[in-house]
Amino acid sequence: MLAALLALLGIAIAGYLTYVHYAGISPVCVAGSGSCERVQTSEYAVFLGVPVALLGLLAYATIFLATIVPHPLGATVAAAVALAGWLFSLYLTWLELFVIEAICQWCVASAVTITLLAATTVLRVVASTDA
Amino acid sequence: MCGGCQPPIPFMTYGRDVTGKRTRLLAVVAAAVAVAAVAIVASIVTSSSTDKSGELRGASEVRSLMRGIPQRGYTLGRSDAPATLIEFVDLQCPYCAQLARDGLPAIIANEVRSGRLRLELRILSFLGPDSQTAARFAAGAARQNRVWQFTELFFRNQGRENSGYVTEDFLRKVAGAIDGLDVDRALAFSRTPESEDDLERANSEARKLGVTATPTLFLVQGGGRPRQLALSDLTAEAVRSAISAARQP
Numbered sequence: 001m002l003a004a005l006l007a008l009l010g011i012a013i014a015g016y017l018t019y020v021h022y023a024g025i026s027p028v029c030v031a032g033s034g035s036c037e038r039v040q041t042s043e044y045a046v047f048l049g050v051p052v053a054l055l056g057l058l059a060y061a062t063i064f065l066a067t068i069v070p071h072p073l074g075a076t077v078a079a080a081v082a083l084a085g086w087l088f089s090l091y092l093t094w095l096e097l098f099v100i101e102a103i104c105q106w107c108v109a110s111a112v113t114i115t116l117l118a119a120t121t122v123l124r125v126v127a128s129t130d131a
Numbered sequence: 132m133c134g135g136c137q138p139p140i141p142f143m144t145y146g147r148d149v150t151g152k153r154t155r156l157l158a159v160v161a162a163a164v165a166v167a168a169v170a171i172v173a174s175i176v177t178s179s180s181t182d183k184s185g186e187l188r189g190a191s192e193v194r195s196l197m198r199g200i201p202q203r204g205y206t207l208g209r210s211d212a213p214a215t216l217i218e219f220v221d222l223q224c225p226y227c228a229q230l231a232r233d234g235l236p237a238i239i240a241n242e243v244r245s246g247r248l249r250l251e252l253r254i255l256s257f258l259g260p261d262s263q264t265a266a267r268f269a270a271g272a273a274r275q276n277r278v279w280q281f282t283e284l285f286f287r288n289q290g291r292e293n294s295g296y297v298t299e300d301f302l303r304k305v306a307g308a309i310d311g312l313d314v315d316r317a318l319a320f321s322r323t324p325e326s327e328d329d330l331e332r333a334n335s336e337a338r339k340l341g342v343t344a345t346p347t348l349f350l351v352q353g354g355g356r357p358r359q360l361a362l363s364d365l366t367a368e369a370v371r372s373a374i375s376a377a378r379q380p
Contacts, residue, residue: 026241037367041236043192047174051195076159083163084170091171125156 003067003078003124006117010060013110017053021045027106039104044095052092056110059085063117075128079121086118189232189287190308193280196236200244202276207239208249216374217251217349217357219333219342222265222285223258223292227346230365231286237367252278253333255345259293263330264321268302270329271317272309280309350377 020027020040029036039045045052059081066078089111096103177191201209216238220227235250242248254269256262265285272281284305290296299318306314320326336342340349340357348370349357360373 025245026237037237037241038233041196041240043189044174046191046195047170048177049191049195076155079159080162080166083159084166087163087167088170091167091174122156122159125159126152128152 003082003117003120004064006113006120007060007064007067010110010113010117011057011064013106013113014053014056014060017106017110018051018057021051021053027104029105035102036104036106038102039096039100039107042095042100044092044100056085063121067121075121075124079118079125082114082118082121085114089114187284187288187304187308189284192236193283193287194308194310196239196283197280200239202279204273204276205252205254205278206249207252207279208243209246210249212243212246212249213353214247214374215249215251215351216360217253217351219253219255219337219345219347220282221255221258221262221345222269222282223262223289224345225289225292226365228286228289230346230370231283234365234367234370235283238370250279252282253336254282254330255333255337255342256330261290261293261295261297264297265302266330266333267321267326268297268306268317270326271320272306272312273329274320275312275317277309277312280312281306284308348373350374352378 017027017040027036027040040053047055062081063078063085066074066081089107092107093111096107197207200207203210220230238248239250243250254266256266269278269281269285272278288305290301302318303314306312306317337347340347340359346362346365348360348362350360351357358377360370360377362373363369
């Protein structure tokens with residue numbers, strides 16, 4: 001349940017950033033000094049021609065479906081995608097801090113969300129019993 | 132009959148349960164690490180190279196930055212945009228490169244893409260022979276409405292100033308990553324006297340407006356005279372505040 005809610009939050013954040021990318025507008029930015037824009041328009045914001053935000057949206061959607069669809073592999077898939085997403089988001093956070101040198105609050109929010117998601121989905125796999 | 136003995140089977144099943152769970156967890160972690168590693172490596176490699184030729188920086192960034200924005204000659208953006216930003220650059224100038232990397236992408240993605248601003252490039256070549264070779268090729272790219280992709284890519288791949296690095300091979304490598312640019316045609320044009328006319332036009336406009344350094348930007352609004360921007364930095368925020376300041380009567 002918590003995992004599903006977190007995945008929905010992730011969908012909202014990544015969905016907003018995907019929309020911002022395709023609409024050619026600036027994200028709402030608390031930092032105010034164009035930090036969000038600097039991150040969103042950096043060369044790292046696009047991965048093989050696909051906006052990273054869209055990849056995040058797809059990952060969150062996959063996790064959400066995997067947590068609500070009653071399939072025996074659901075929990076495993078959710079945990080694998082969440083963990084991979086968490087690792088990739090560690091790399092993206094490192095880029096923000098040390099390469100782009102600008103922080104986007106939306107990316108931070110997504111990083112926190114995916115961290116919690118990775119924790120909850122992996123714990124679900126660990127705690128599940130076969131009986 | 133041994134009342135206290137338990138048949139061995141449940142114990143063995145319990146052992147298999149733990150092993151099964153551990154295997155599943157390991158599989159999850161291994162799959163996640165593998166996928167993430169591939170993605171991270173791909174991101175690093177593609178952020179500094181192109182799929183068309185090796186070792187070219189920024190190709191996919193420039194491609195997606197410019198996609199769908201109208202371009203005519205040296206102008207980027209819609210022709211009915213209410214304001215124009217004229218940018219004087221030298222292709223070898225490192226500060227122009229910094230502006231291209233740090234300042235312009237946000238402006239292009241935002242104000243230019245939404246039709247509020249259009250950009251006009253004026254390419255000077257005072258830094259040396261490599262600047263001239265590059266500028267003449269840029270003239271060829273402008274004839275095919277691709278000069279902005281060319282200059283943005285050039286800025287992200289500058290070599291050592293006046294080391295003679297702007298060779299035909301170098302130009303082919305940079306221009307080869309631009310969709311819709313006929314490199315042979317642009318090269319041929321760059322060797323004609325007509326390409327030098329573009330340089331002369333840019334130089335004389337620079338003299339008229341008192342441009343002595345690059346990058347220098349001017350704001351033109353509603354047919355008014357060009358107003359030079361006072362840039363405090365080479366970031367999008369600095370360009371935007373300079374534009375606001377230049378708008379004051």
